[in-house]
Amino acid sequence: MTAVQATGLGKRYGRRWALSDCTLSIPSGRVVGLVGPNGAGKTTLLHLASGLIEPTSGQIDVLGDQPGSAPDALARVGFLAQESPVYARLTVAQHLQMGRWLNPAWDDGFAARRLDELDLDPRRRAGTLSGGQRAQLALTLAVAKRPELLLLDEPVASLDPLARRDFLSTLMEVVATREVSIVLSSHLIADLERVCDYLVVLVAGRVALVGDVEELLAAHCRLSGPRRDAADLPAGQIVIEASHVDRQSTLIVRTDGPVLDPAWSVTPLTLEDLVLAYLRRARDDGAERSSDALAVSR
Amino acid sequence: MIEFHLDPTSGVATYLQLVQQVHQALRLGLLEPGDRLPTAQQVVAALAINPNTVLKAYRDLEREGLVRARPGLGTFVIGTLPRTDPTAQARYRRSLATWLRSARSAGLDADEIEAIYRSAVRDCFSEGVA
Numbered sequence: 141m142t143a144v145q146a147t148g149l150g151k152r153y154g155r156r157w158a159l160s161d162c163t164l165s166i167p168s169g170r171v172v173g174l175v176g177p178n179g180a181g182k183t184t185l186l187h188l189a190s191g192l193i194e195p196t197s198g199q200i201d202v203l204g205d206q207p208g209s210a211p212d213a214l215a216r217v218g219f220l221a222q223e224s225p226v227y228a229r230l231t232v233a234q235h236l237q238m239g240r241w242l243n244p245a246w247d248d249g250f251a252a253r254r255l256d257e258l259d260l261d262p263r264r265r266a267g268t269l270s271g272g273q274r275a276q277l278a279l280t281l282a283v284a285k286r287p288e289l290l291l292l293d294e295p296v297a298s299l300d301p302l303a304r305r306d307f308l309s310t311l312m313e314v315v316a317t318r319e320v321s322i323v324l325s326s327h328l329i330a331d332l333e334r335v336c337d338y339l340v341v342l343v344a345g346r347v348a349l350v351g352d353v354e355e356l357l358a359a360h361c362r363l364s365g366p367r368r369d370a371a372d373l374p375a376g377q378i379v380i381e382a383s384h385v386d387r388q389s390t391l392i393v394r395t396d397g398p399v400l401d402p403a404w405s406v407t408p409l410t411l412e413d414l415v416l417a418y419l420r421r422a423r424d425d426g427a428e429r430s431s432d433a434l435a436v437s438r
Numbered sequence: 439m440i441e442f443h444l445d446p447t448s449g450v451a452t453y454l455q456l457v458q459q460v461h462q463a464l465r466l467g468l469l470e471p472g473d474r475l476p477t478a479q480q481v482v483a484a485l486a487i488n489p490n491t492v493l494k495a496y497r498d499l500e501r502e503g504l505v506r507a508r509p510g511l512g513t514f515v516i517g518t519l520p521r522t523d524p525t526a527q528a529r530y531r532r533s534l535a536t537w538l539r540s541a542r543s544a545g546l547d548a549d550e551i552e553a554i555y556r557s558a559v560r561d562c563f564s565e566g567v568a
Contacts, residue, residue: 171488308486316479316489330446334487408449 141204143168143289143321144189148198150345151184158184160345162198166323166338168288171315173336173353174325175415180342182325183222186291189323190219203288215244218287222294224278228267232260235281243285251284254310272303276310283314290314292324296331304328308335333411341415343422353411360414363404364390374401381417392417440468442481452487456495464504464519475505475513 159181191208
């Protein structure tokens, strides 16, 4: 089954399209990293998937249902908004009480065990918790609801390195022990490299790259060698990014087979290299498109 | 039991780092047949990595005949790797030192020597793989 299936999905706010013509399919059981510059549409996509907002165009299915269409559909999806919102005046115990009341499949044992491991005093008001503790509380609530899909919007952005590591450890333990699909957005690609096995890169409201992380890394490499025109590469090699100096060319290519040309020295890419190459390509394409539009309008 | 660690700057895939650390532990005698490897959940909690990465590493080790997964109990070491022979190590170290001195006196600097070493290692260990 697919966790998220979007077809021609778009969302417009006033005259601005926050997301446009987004078509992607995310298999279930994966940990999906959602990457892109600010304003790329990551939060909009997560809000659409959680059923908080409705699309302007196209369609989105989450776990085979329209998001938020029925109580059952709501119960199967967990959503953790940016900055891990909690109720500042309620205590930790009251948050759990609320979770118990509001969620039919609530896992009280998990929630209690988790708070114990975190050493969180149930009598404390959530407003007095540190950022890391607040994030852990919010994650505990989201997981105890037993969702089949958990959406997290930049869950670690405001955390210090230790709290971030703890948060991701908890999240990965959840993945190891439950059948749950995860989509998390982040700017921290080094974190995503550790935890994600699927990647979605969004730029300016569109999908720039999507796929299994390992397959994507295997299909891309950096070629460096004597200067030459990127156009005379074999058919199976697509240039994602090219830079040339006097006598040397460095290309990042997508290739469907091994690179045989001995003139190239071939090095593998890190996830960060890969993401940056696609972000730059999308930015440059966008600049070209708008200068084309300018030329036409003149 | 061993503890895994990661070197994010090594450029080596995470699952491969885990595999290599088990190899290393077997060579050094830190792991012996009958020993249990940490569970995926333990590794994941310690390193904050995707559980599938751990499972993939364990599957590789299983294919090599070094470990066996026993459902519900864990993953156990069943194979051994030859212990590193210290006299052989010393011998190759000496012959490498001789080679290094001769390369240096021929005018090669440390960077060039490292580049030669790295590409030779790559060539040597990719023979028969491709």
